[in-house]
Amino acid sequence: MATFKEYLVADGYAKFSAARKLETEDSKNDPEDDPFRSKYKARETYGEIRTALKGYINDDAEDVTLTRFLAVLDFYLGINFTDTEEIAAGEEHLMNSLQLLEDQKYEREVVNVYQTVLNHLSILWSGRRNFDKSMKYLKQAESLYKKFKRDVGNDPYTVDEYFKPDESDQSDIAAISKARSKHFENTYTLTLFYIAQVYALTEKKEDSAKYCHVTLQRQLDSCTYKADEWALNAATLSQYYITVDMYHFARHCLASASLIFEEAASKEEDTDEDTKEQMAQKRADIDRCWAKYGLALLEASKDYLMKEVEDAREGVSSDDHNADVKDGSNKFSLSDSETGRSEEEDDDSSVILDIENCKTFPRFNLEVTNHEEKVTDQFVRDFSEARGVFLLVQTRLNDAKRFYVVDGHCSDYIQIIQDMSKAYKELAFFEMDMDRQCKMHKRRVDMLKDTLTGLNPKYYLLVCRQIIYELAETYSAMVDLKLGIMEAEGRGPNPHSVKKINTLAQQSIAQYNAYLESLKDGKPDFPDEFHENDVRPALVAMFCLGRLYSKIISPEIPYRLALMKKSQECYQFVETYCNKHPEIEGRMVNELSISREMVVLLPLKMEKIRTGHL
Known part of the structure; x- marks a missing residue:
């Protein structure tokens, strides 16, 4: 009686090869009205092979090996059904594959296949938005890899080796072993990448960053990366390090991204127009990541200097403050032994990196000094x-x-x-000359107004609101600077200064009012309750209007009283709204306190002006 291996040699291998060709090549040319034609044909062939193999299942001597072939077929059928959007059937075949291999999963012939199936099950459940179940399969894959590396060894068979005639000879053994080891490591790298993705989708940013970093390191070490994609992923990782004030780490990721992207760009001349377009976009995205780094560093430096001033007022020593900053900037670092490259790890531990015990940051194996030296990674202290x-x-x-x-x-x-x-806003903080600060804010006004002019609020309402609000804040900042200049000069208001201050105040008022009008949705009055995302900006805008009306300079008493009345109404609006919606008082603590105080004080001040006592 023929064995199943004889069947494969005679017919099975050829059929399987034809099915794979249908899936990987012919399917690309399927018509739009029948997009899965080739995949359906491939599925039929897989089914024929599966049925034929099951006919040999009583051959006891071959049952273990036959089970592996059936499991691999179930894997390919699972992928086929998933690709044709038949997810439940896909899951069934993938689970069948796991069950068939369960008792053999640590065998060299099986472990990589088993791990590959786990990876695909994680993708399937992630697509269903069940991230807990997706992570369960990924953690199984991670543990499987660690235990096999520790207890068994290396170079397990790949899923692609099944259903291929054995054409190797003794001289190929070393090359085959090397290829298998590389494939196994790459499969594990994919596991880590998927873990990073699932952590990102569940807002576990710190865990996602750790796994992403290890993935990038492994890709780099094994030279299994697409340069432009690796560069963009490294630049994206830098954005996490920025959020936790780790600018040294962020800069290194960005410098590495720039270096590796140069590798991709050097081959750009040989690519088609679509690829060039994609490359141009990735280059721009990396540029934007660098810009975000600089903006975050300027803002963090500003906060640091302001904290220094505050601590000085409260008598906190500079050593204590610097210790706090140091602790905050080193709360996440990675060591080379914790980057997933060690072969001697506890299989009970599902975490690659122990964040609490890390000592040093694992720099990528790249020479990026030239890129890093272009910008500091330390807080800046002066203009x-x-x-x-x-x-x-x-x-x-x-x-x-x-x-x-x-x-x-x-x-x-x-x-x-x-x-x-x-x-420009962040740079202005470090400029001591108030007149030059004003010029920087004027640059902001010009670029924002130009942008706003070209936008249709019908399609870009939220963006228009953002720009209008920023314009209002910028004009208001210029009012404060002009008042500061006038005070620093030690002289009374002159007509030119007064006109400038009043004009800027009116422009700020106009922008705040434009923002507030946009919240009425075309109705004459404000809604009884602002949207959750609008409530604080709206109340702050009203509070700022109250302040701005009081900064307009005028010798005319009736006009001054009218301005004070408007100011009182703005403060009253803030107080009344918070009284009606006490749940938001916690978000308006400072503004509400001042508003309540001004609602009481302004009428008294207005009365003094009327009676000539002020």
């Missing part, structure tokens, strides 16, 4: 240092605008303009 970071931001954003043009990428273009405005 000269801040300007260096600002120039990096400006250059990177201008480069990004080459791809993200207003026609075709309007939303991204607007975000770039908003980032440019923020760069």
Whole structure:
């Protein structure tokens, strides 16, 4: 009686090869009205092979090996059904594959197949938005890899080796072993990548960052990466490190991204137009990540300096403050032994990196000093240092605008303009000359107004609101600066200064009112309750209006009284709204306290003005 292996040699291998060709090549040319034609044909062939193999199942001597072939067929059928959007059937075949291999999963012939099935089950459940179940399969795959590496060894068979005639000879053994080991490591790298993705989808950013970092390191070490994708992923990882004030780590990721992207860009001339377009977008995205780094560093530096001033007032020593900053900036670091490259790990531990015990940051195996030296990773303390970071931001954003043009990428273009405005805002903090600060804010006004002019509120309402609000804040900042200049000069108001201050105040008032009008949705009055996302901005806008009306300078008593009345109404609005909605008082603590105080004080002040006592 023929064995199943003889069947495979005679017919099975050829049929399987034809089915794979249908799936991987012919399916690309299927018509739009029958997109899965080739995959359906491949499925039929898989089924024929499966039925034939089951006919040999009583051959006891071959049952263990036959089970593996049946499990591999179930794997391919599971992928086939999943690709044709028949998810339940796909899951059934993948689970069948696991069950068939369960008792053999630590065998060299099986472990990589088993791990591959687990990875695909995780993808399936992630697609169903069941991230807990997706993570369960990934953690099984992670544990499987660690235990096999510790207890068994290396070079397990790959899923692709099944259903292929054995054409190897003794001289190929070393090459086959090396290829198997590489495939096994790559499968594990995919497991880590999927874990990072699931953590990201469940908002576990710290865990996602750890696994993402290890994935990138493994791809780099094994030279199994697509340069442009690796670069963009490294740049994206930097954005996590920014959120936890780890600028040294963030800068290293960005520098590595730039270096690796140069590798991809060097081959750009040989690519088609679509690929060049994708490359241009990735280049722009990396530029934007650099810009975000600079903006975050400027903002963090500002906060640090303000904290220094506050601590000085409260008598906190600089050593204590610096210790706090140091603790905060080193709460997450990775060591080389914890990057997933060690073969001697406890299989009971499902976490690759122990965040609490890490000592050093694992730099990628790249020489990136040239890129890192272009910008500091330390807090800046004066205008000269801040300007260096600002120039990096400006250059990177201008480069990004080459791809993200207003026609075709309007939303991204607007975000770039908003980032440019923020760069000037952060730089202005470090400028001691108030007149030069005003000029920086004027640059912000010009670019924001130009952008706003070209937007249709019907399609970009939320963006228009953001820009209008920022314009209002910028004009208000300029009012405060002009008042500060006048006070510093030690002289009374002159007509030119008064006109400038009043004009800026009126412009700020107009922008705040425009923002508030947009919240009425075309109705004459405000809604009884603002949307959750609008309530604080709306009340702060009303509070700022109260302040701005009081800053307009006028010798005319009736006009001054009218302005004070408007100011009182604004403060009253804030107080009344908070009284009606006490649940939001906690979000308006400072503004509400001042509003309640001004509601009482302003009528008294107005009465004194009327009676000539003020």
